[in-house]
Amino acid sequence: MPEGPEVRREADRIARVLTGEPAAEVWFAFEHLQAWSHCLRGEVIQGVESRGKAMLVRFANGVNIYSHNQLYGRWFVKPRGELPVTNRQLRLAVHTEKHSALLYSASEIEVLSDEELDGHPFLKRLGPDVLSAQVRADDIEALLADSRFRRRSLGALLLDQGFVSGLGNYLRSEILFVARLDPAQRPVDLGERARSELATAISDITHRAYRLGGVTNDPDDARRLRGEGVPRREYRHYVFARSGKRCRLCGEAIVKAVSAGRRIYTCPCCQSTGPSGSS
Numbered sequence: 078m079p080e081g082p083e084v085r086r087e088a089d090r091i092a093r094v095l096t097g098e099p100a101a102e103v104w105f106a107f108e109h110l111q112a113w114s115h116c117l118r119g120e121v122i123q124g125v126e127s128r129g130k131a132m133l134v135r136f137a138n139g140v141n142i143y144s145h146n147q148l149y150g151r152w153f154v155k156p157r158g159e160l161p162v163t164n165r166q167l168r169l170a171v172h173t174e175k176h177s178a179l180l181y182s183a184s185e186i187e188v189l190s191d192e193e194l195d196g197h198p199f200l201k202r203l204g205p206d207v208l209s210a211q212v213r214a215d216d217i218e219a220l221l222a223d224s225r226f227r228r229r230s231l232g233a234l235l236l237d238q239g240f241v242s243g244l245g246n247y248l249r250s251e252i253l254f255v256a257r258l259d260p261a262q263r264p265v266d267l268g269e270r271a272r273s274e275l276a277t278a279i280s281d282i283t284h285r286a287y288r289l290g291g292v293t294n295d296p297d298d299a300r301r302l303r304g305e306g307v308p309r310r311e312y313r314h315y316v317f318a319r320s321g322k323r324c325r326l327c328g329e330a331i332v333k334a335v336s337a338g339r340r341i342y343t344c345p346c347c348q349s350t351g352p353s354g355s356s
């Protein structure tokens with residue numbers, strides 16, 4: 078499933094063609110939504126936002142199209158009148174005079190007023206979006222000390238969208254590696270410094286993935302490796318999906334395990350000592 082940085086980049090790509098334009102036509106595949114087409118025609122699109130892994134197309138009349146792609150949904154942006162070559166089923170089309178944003182295969186599409194957004198069952202349980210300009214590492218550090226979260230294992234907590242939203246499986250492995258923490262540790266086990274470093278890693282690595290299109294490895298190292306002709310899957314991450322390969326920092330073999338039901342990758346040397354190892 079795409080994680081917060083991928084959804085945000087997709088929202089940016091759609092926003093570039095839709096924002097500020099009036100909707101020439103909005104088409105819904107689902108019958109129960111079709112009555113909205115009339116209400117949205119001619120309305121100016123105010124913006125396209127991601128909230129965790131969900132997306133909102135926001136209209137000037139206070140109406141929003143909410144979508145969550147889960148594993149299957151896929152957006153395409155095309156010049157108006159062109160369709161992508163795909164066997165997928167079109168579920169939503171937002172046309173401006175010159176462009177079309179087309180959502181295929183997604184089944185979670187809803188139309189919500191601004192007032193309904195806060196009460197939406199998915200949106201209302203989301204923790205702060207790590208990529209939001211309003212969320213800083215200090216805010217994340219405060220949540221790590223919060224009684225709701227401080228006794229959860231880090232492996233489970235970092236996947237919980239109610240803690241902070243936008244993290245997913247590759248970010249979890251990468252954040253814990255950078256913070257040099259074991260997934261079984263809990264916030265309550267950490268000293269103040271380790272907790273602060275974890276909050277910084279959550280923020281920095283997620284923003285790096287957004288900026289660099291999913292790359293979480295050290296940017297200089299990634300650039301050097303790419304320059305040497307190393308394929309993207311080999312230079313993209315520190316540890317994720319690198320089972321058996323050498324740790325980029327210490328040379329130890331990366332280990333794959335399961336944490337909270339999902340695969341996780343760690344360096345047994347860099348992450349074995351917990352907070353005392355984070356010098």
Ligand SMILES: [Zn+2]
Nearest residue numbers: 324327344347
């Ligand atoms: Zn290592």
